[in-house]
Amino acid sequence: MSLTRHLTDTSSPIRQFIHQSAPELALAGTRGSIGMLMGTRFGFDNLTALETQIPIPEAVKPAQRRIHAVTTGMALDYRIRMSLPGFEVSETTAQQGLDLLGRNTEVVHRGKHIHRMLEQALGFTYLTLKEKNPHPLSLARVSVVLAWCEAIYRAGPITALAGDLGRRIKRAKTPVDLMMGIEDDLVFDVAWMHQPLEPLVEEWNEAVANGATYTPNPQFVGSAVVGGADADWVIGELLVELKTREDITNPWLRDALFQLIGYTLLDLDDSLTIRHVGILLPRQPYLATWDLDDLFGRDAEGALPELRESLAALLIDMIPGDAGEDDIDEVLD
16 A cells, blocks of 8 residues: 555554644644634645646546546656756656566557557657757657656556557557657647746756755655655755646645655655655646644654654554564665
């Protein structure tokens, strides 16, 4: 069970622990005067009032909106990382997805063809990134291919390729057919969302050039025990999650912040030195940030060691079999 599933399961001890770590946040935006007060304190009122400036294109049919949103979210994540230092396709989750399929192409119909098409499409990604000034739409297009490959890693080849994506790749005779067959709605949506974020990305690049640490797609010491947990990126002390949601609501904001708190606490050894968390909303567009001091309701420097020690003990109890405290380092590595 991943961290995301833990957080949606009200009986999960992981969810209960994370919610108890920030009791005032758990009340934010709930019914009643206290919920309203806490919602205002954490800035929910301002965020729910934001206008969606870049909506999902009207041409996207209602039945396709969810998959469109998922794909563009992953693609935009890649598009942003392309503009940040050290981006290498070979080090991405997308490459891991392609490799996963390549190890056993027989798990899906015409798996060898699908793998060959995606592998060659990723070759176009390498070539595009080597261009001196690649066109924004070209970068958006290859970002979609990366998103497809990541979906194979996240959901597994059978699930990811069971529907439209699998049929699309099977129909393609060449990687050019596959690349050029990507709907304009997908390509333009990624490009449109990225364009207003360029000043922010440039600000992050300057921060990194001046010595700030940058960790893309960070994983955490405690991730393995909860079935996997990886975030989008860390810039300096700021953990950022990209969310391409149109409708910003109080319950959604609470859930998103508890996800970020969960990531922060799973960094058991404090290797990422997270002290602030942020939600990047490209459709609004807006970057909302919070200090951990405010979310915990106390000094994070004192709270984090205590909370992480308690979480580590909880994770030890969750390790299957005879593994115990003596084995925790091996299991969590």
